[in-house]
Amino acid sequence: MATNAPEFKPFKLALIQLGQVTNDKAANLKHAREMIRKAVAGEGVGAQSRPGLVVLPECFNSPYGIKSFPIHAEEIGFKRGEKYDISGSKSDSVKMLSSAAKEEGIWLLGGSIPERDTSDNKLYNTATVYSPQGDLVAIHRKVHLFDIDIPGKITFKESETLTGGNSFNYFDTGPLLPHLRPHATDSARIGLGICYDVRFPEQAMVAARQGAQVCIYPGAFNTTTGPLHWELLARARALDNEVYFALCSPARDLSADYHAWGHSMIVDPMGVKLIEAGAEETIVHASIDPQKFREARTGIPVTVQRRFDVYPDVSKGF
């Protein structure tokens, strides 16, 4: 298991709780690009200085719904080498995200998009991550599909059109704001998941055990399960792994078929909520502080007190 986690320095994280997501893909991308600019300019709540890492929500380029996924799915169009080569990508979403990261000089977790993989003819719910140079550095396909049935409240079956991914993923940021700190060598390790993935503690645990200091899950809970579980899950995943944990939702749109919960939030490694959005479109910012991370782990040292002589280490084998 890779535990050679990088040293990380304090940085600012911004979550864009994006609104106005419609069937007009070009308009969605234009609006998302404008919100990225606003996040970098410090608009929203809690900004103290320029964010090094900016996040969009689940399904930021299309309405969230099983009928919309096939209509709006895009092929990422990468060649897998040592890096992902997206020079031939025809995806408008990938092109926008890559150029936005480069133009703004930020790390950008581009929420998720419905992805079409022509090699297996399947659709995935996929997050992509870009460096300040505009390179695609990580891809995460939602592992656990959102198939639930709460009679009279909500029935949703992502598996009618999507397929679950089959890998756990994290990425190392490298220096944040490299144009301001050209000789910096620090880096943060970020564990990735998408929405329903948060209900499966093993996924965040594996990332944390592989050295992630922060986990970020774009997600779109709904108005039934959101009030019950959204905050509880974010705080639980933060505390049980002693990591920063962020959930980034779309804004609620009552004219859409799916009513997202909103309430994007960032929780610290002690399980304390640092910032939370309401239901409307906004941007929330918080500081990610290595000192707090170390203090949590030193004060309550569960990460080194596990009893694998009593129960198995389920994070082994990845």
Ligand SMILES: NC(=O)CCC(=O)C(=O)O
């Ligand atoms: N987009 C999703 O995966 C929704 C998950 C959700 O609402 C839940 O309750 O879990």
